[in-house]
Every structure is written in structure tokens, then in C-alpha cells.
Amino acid sequence: MLMLLPVVAKTAAVTALGGRLDRFDFAVIGLYLLGMVALGAMLATRIRAFKDYFLASGALTTPLLVCTLVSSYYGIDVTFGTSESGYYYGVVAWFWYSLPYYFFIASAALVVAPRLRRYGGAMTLSDVLERHYGVRTRVVGAMACYVYSAPIIAMAGLMTMMELIGVPTTWGVIVVIVVCAMYTIMGGLWADAISDTVQFVLMCVSLAIAIPLAIEWVGGWSFVTYLPPSGDGGLRNHLVHHGGLSGWMLLAWSLTGVTVLVEPAFYQRVFAASDGRSVQRALLVGILLWASYDWGATLLGLVAHAAVAQGLLPESLAGKQALVSVCLEMLPTGLRGLMVGGIIAAAMSQVDSYALLASGNLVYDIYRPLFDREASDKRLLRLTRIGVFAVMFASALASLLFDRMRDAWQFMASVMASVVLVPVMAAIFARPRRAAGFWGAVGGLAGLAGFYALLFTQGMKDPHEETYIWRVGGIELWQDYAVLCALPASLGGFVLGHWLEGGEP
Amino acid sequence: MMELATWVAVLVLGPGSMAIFVWFLFSLRDALDGEDEQGRERRDAG
Numbered sequence: 085m086l087m088l089l090p091v092v093a094k095t096a097a098v099t100a101l102g103g104r105l106d107r108f109d110f111a112v113i114g115l116y117l118l119g120m121v122a123l124g125a126m127l128a129t130r131i132r133a134f135k136d137y138f139l140a141s142g143a144l145t146t147p148l149l150v151c152t153l154v155s156s157y158y159g160i161d162v163t164f165g166t167s168e169s170g171y172y173y174g175v176v177a178w179f180w181y182s183l184p185y186y187f188f189i190a191s192a193a194l195v196v197a198p199r200l201r202r203y204g205g206a207m208t209l210s211d212v213l214e215r216h217y218g219v220r221t222r223v224v225g226a227m228a229c230y231v232y233s234a235p236i237i238a239m240a241g242l243m244t245m246m247e248l249i250g251v252p253t254t255w256g257v258i259v260v261i262v263v264c265a266m267y268t269i270m271g272g273l274w275a276d277a278i279s280d281t282v283q284f285v286l287m288c289v290s291l292a293i294a295i296p297l298a299i300e301w302v303g304g305w306s307f308v309t310y311l312p313p314s315g316d317g318g319l320r321n322h323l324v325h326h327g328g329l330s331g332w333m334l335l336a337w338s339l340t341g342v343t344v345l346v347e348p349a350f351y352q353r354v355f356a357a358s359d360g361r362s363v364q365r366a367l368l369v370g371i372l373l374w375a376s377y378d379w380g381a382t383l384l385g386l387v388a389h390a391a392v393a394q395g396l397l398p399e400s401l402a403g404k405q406a407l408v409s410v411c412l413e414m415l416p417t418g419l420r421g422l423m424v425g426g427i428i429a430a431a432m433s434q435v436d437s438y439a440l441l442a443s444g445n446l447v448y449d450i451y452r453p454l455f456d457r458e459a460s461d462k463r464l465l466r467l468t469r470i471g472v473f474a475v476m477f478a479s480a481l482a483s484l485l486f487d488r489m490r491d492a493w494q495f496m497a498s499v500m501a502s503v504v505l506v507p508v509m510a511a512i513f514a515r516p517r518r519a520a521g522f523w524g525a526v527g528g529l530a531g532l533a534g535f536y537a538l539l540f541t542q543g544m545k546d547p548h549e550e551t552y553i554w555r556v557g558g559i560e561l562w563q564d565y566a567v568l569c570a571l572p573a574s575l576g577g578f579v580l581g582h583w584l585e586g587g588e589p
Numbered sequence: 590m591m592e593l594a595t596w597v598a599v600l601v602l603g604p605g606s607m608a609i610f611v612w613f614l615f616s617l618r619d620a621l622d623g624e625d626e627q628g629r630e631r632r633d634a635g
Contacts, residue, residue: 145617145619146616147609147610147613150609175591281610281613284610285606288603288605288606289602295598323591372605373602376598380595383595
């Protein structure tokens with residue numbers, strides 16, 4: 085789950101804070117990276133077939149699922165993005181962005197997951213699409229999944245992190261890619277899931293240690309008096325649930341959580357679970373952890389805001405630097421390394437999980453049905469392993485195309501939801517005809533392309549919000565509304581396809 | 590309220606995540622054993 089807020093507008097140059105990391109901190113990070121490679125080597129012996137590699141033999145238990153789901157959904161973008169939101173907007177980000185996500189996750193656990201168990205032998209979301217709509221819909225859906233899964237944002241976040249800690253960006257990212265690729269190529273989902281547990285503990289514990297120390301650093305709970313007053317009856321917008329934002333904006337924020345229902349990692353984990361109940365329990369336990377992590381990151385954003393007001397941090401501080409800046413300023417040596425290791429772990433857990441998914445999309449979902457239906461298990465396994473490295477490398481390059489992480493996330497999530505949401509939900513809950521899924525996917529894609537074409541030609545870039553806004557009459561259409569405008573087109577295409585085909589579903 | 594939510598979050602992220610990690614360690618052997626059994630069955634069937 086990616087938590088970059090749609091209207092995070094203010095940016096500033098990244099300031100290197102790496103002078104505060106010493107050799108001991110780097111030793112902690114180095115040990116962690118070496119441990120990950122050793123783990124991959126140990127698990128490589130367990131991989132005999134494609135299912136072992138891509139679905140960990142369908143043997144993931146509840147605690148493994150908790151760790152892998154929590155850490156895969158939460159990457160560096162969340163760590164930076166959520167604290168950035170807390171820094172600029174306050175607790176509204178938690179109430180109107182994070183909280184709706186938990187509702188959709190609970191729906192996925194209680195309503196969607198039990199229905200997926202009937203797809204015996206399925207490995208990906210595209211398998212579900214093919215089962216109902218045929219190969220062409222599978223391929224279109226898989227392409228959308230690939231766009232969504234390629235770990236572009238995690239790579240962009242890693243680059244920012246390297247800049248922040250003063251490590252040469254290119255070399256830092258290369259080291260992380262090589263380490264991630266080594267253990268993922270060797271151990272597949274087993275290595276991914278087990279490394280996720282280490283990353284899960286590292287990211288949770290480092291945040292749990294940082295929170296009380298940060299509050300003490302800004303002078304205890306009285307730090308809230310340093311948050312800016314709203315001039316609205318004395319209530320500070322940073323501390324009220326709506327943050328002083330409009331109802332439409334809050335609605336747009338809360339609807340972004342709908343992508344959870346077609347999250348490829350969720351489908352992969354459901355098919356990799358040892359039994360149906362495991363994944364439900366994992367998601368419900370995960371909600372508690374996600375809610376706590378989001379709250380902690382939001383709070384550190386508030387702390388950073390108060391620290392700037394107190395003169396403890398520079399006024400030029402960019403929101404995305406909030407969490408890291410607070411931690412590097414106030415944590416003692418060793419713990420700083422743990423915190424930075426925790427943040428890198430959050431990025432790595434996302435890079436490995438999604439590179440594996442994206443490679444599976446390319447090889448299992450697109451290459452196999454289109455070019456080599458009779459491909460042997462061994463060939464699929466070899467190609468998917470090569471694909472993992474290729475996806476990581478390509479994603480690092482693609483991340484350079486986007487100026488801001490938000491733009492990348494918005495584009496990827498919009499493609500995914502516009503193309504796949506309507507066909508997949510209809511497949512799971514109704515009995516649609518075969519053509520409906522294809523035209524639903526194509527309709528969503530056309531709607532999205534049309535929206536972007538009109539927005540970028542007719543709209544203007546708002547210099548304050550740093551996003552495109554198209555003003556038609558009295559209505560403002562923001563770049564953030566892409567998926568809201570494309571979904572009706574997908575629904576229209578779906579209904580038209582269902583109606584035109586005729587006959588029995 | 591904010592303080593309470595924060596301390597609950599700290600408890601969940603600290604002791605809570607450690608407890609899940611311990612649970613994971615106990616279940617790991619079962620998961621790997623189960624996977625070994627599946628592998629043996631597949632080889633036997635093959």
C-alpha cells in the first residue's frame with residue numbers, strides 16, 4: 085500500500101544529513117545486507133519448481149503472511165510520504181487517507197479472500213481474469229499489473245534516502261539492487277517472505293524506539309503548542325481530523341484505498357497461503373500494525389513541524405525529510421544505524437516483493453500465454469529469475485523519469501485500478517460474459533488516456549499545488565482524480581461488452 | 590487521546606512486532622516441513 089498523499093505540494097531540495105552516520109552505523113547496515121544475501125543462499129536449495137519459487141509452495145503460515153504483507157505494502161514512500169503528510173497537514177492524513185485503507189483491507193480479508201480460494205491452481209490475479217474472460221483480457225490485465233508492480237517508487241525513495249545519508253546515489257542504489265536481486269533470484273517468495281520478517285521487525289522496532297525519544301527531544305507533549313494555529317476558533321488544523329480540507333478532497337483521499345482490492349501482492353499471498361484462514365488472520369492483524377505504523381510516522385511529522393518552530397531543525401526542511409531528519413538529529417550512534425537500516429529495509433521489502441511480482445507478470449502472465457504455451461517449469465523458473473534483476477534495473481532507470489514520487493504513484497495506481505478493478509470485482513462477485521472483462525479493461529484504459537490527454541492539453545499546472553488542474557466551468561478536475569474519471573469509462577465498457585455479447589455468461 | 594493512541598502504537602510496533610516474530614520462528618519449522626512434504630509427494634508422483 086502506497087501512502088503518498090495526493091496534494092502534498094511543498095518540496096525543497098534534499099539536504100544531505102549523512103555527516104551524522106559514523107562507521108558503527110554503517111557497520112550495522114552492512115551486516116544487515118550481508119545477512120540478507122546469506123538468507124537467499126540458504127533458501128535456494130528449497131526451490132525445485134516454479135510454484136516453489138513464485139508461491140513458496142503455497143505453504144505460507146499466518147505469522148509469515150503478517151510480516152510479508154505488512155512490510156511489502158509499506159515501503160520507503162510510506163515512511164517518507166506519511167511523515168511528510170503529518171508535517172504539512174497533521175492527523176487528517178491518518179483519518180482520511182490511512183483509515184479508509186484499513187476498511188478496504190478488512191473487506192479484502194473478509195469478502196474477497198474467501199472467494200479466491202475457489203480458484204484452485206491460480207497463481208496471479210491474471211489467472212483469475214483468464215478464467216472468466218480469456219487470454220486477451222489476461223494479457224491486458226497483466227500489463228496493468230506490471231505497470232503497478234514495477235518498484236519504481238521504492239527506487240526513487242532509495243535514491244532520496246541515499247542522498248539524505250550522504251551515500252553516492254548511484255553506488256548506493258546499485259548495492260541495494262544487487263543484494264535484493266541476489267536473495268530474490270536465489271530464494272523467490274521464500275526468501276522474499278522470510279527477509280520480509282527481518283525487515284518487518286527492523287522497521288517496526290526502530291519506529292517504536294524513535295517515537296518516545298522524539299517526543300522527549302521536542303520537550304514532551306507540550307510540543308503540540310508549537311503547531312500552527314488555524315485561526316478557526318483556536319483549533320489547530322494539524323490536530324483536527326479533517327485538517328480544514330474540503331469534503332471533496334477528503335472523499336478523493338479516502339477512495340484511493342480501493343486499489344487494495346486489486347493489489348497484486350495481496351492475490352499472490354492469498355494463493356501462497358497454507359490455508360484460507362491464514363490470510364484472513366494475517367490481514368486483520370496487519371491492520372493493527374499498519375494503523376500503528378501510520379500513526380507513528382504521522383506523529384514524527386508533527387514532531388518535525390514543532391522542531392522547526394523551536395529552531396531545532398532548519399526552516400528549509402522538506403516534508404519528505406521530516407522523519408529521517410528528526411531521527412538523525414536525536415538518536416544516538418548505533419540506533420541511528422538501526423533507524424536508517426529500518427528505512428532501507430522498508431524499501432528493500434518493497435523492491436524484492438514487487439520485482440518478483442512484475443517478473444511473474446512478464447514471464448508467467450504475458451510471455452507464456454502469448455509466445456510459449458508449452459514452456460517447461462524449468463524455463464519459466466529461469467526466465468522469472470532473470471526477469472527479477474531486469475525489472476529492478478529497469479525500475480531504477482524509470483524512476484529517473486518522474487520528478488516526484490507522487491506523480492509516479494498516481495500514474496501507476498490509476499492504470500491498475502482503471503484497467504483491472506471493474507473486471508476483477510465482477511469476476512469474483514457476479515457472472516459476467518467473456519467480452520465484458522476485455523471491454524471493461526480497454527474502456528478503463530481509454531478513459532484514463534483521455535483524461536490525461538485533456539488534463540495536460542486543457543489544464544494548467546498549479547504552481548502552489550504543483551499538480552495539473554483543469555477548470556471547466558465551476559468544476560476543478562485535479563490530476564489526482566484520474567482514477568475517479570476513468571472508472572466510469574471502465575464500467576461503461578464492461579456493461580457494453582456484457583450486453584453486446586449476449587448468450588449465457 | 591493522542592497520547593493514548595501513541596503509546597498503543599508504540600506497544601504494537603515494539604513488543605507486538607517482536608511477539609509476531611517469535612510466532613513466526615515457531616511456525617517456520619512447520620512451514621518448511623510442510624513444504625518438504627509437498628516436495629516429496631511431487632517427486633513420488635513424478
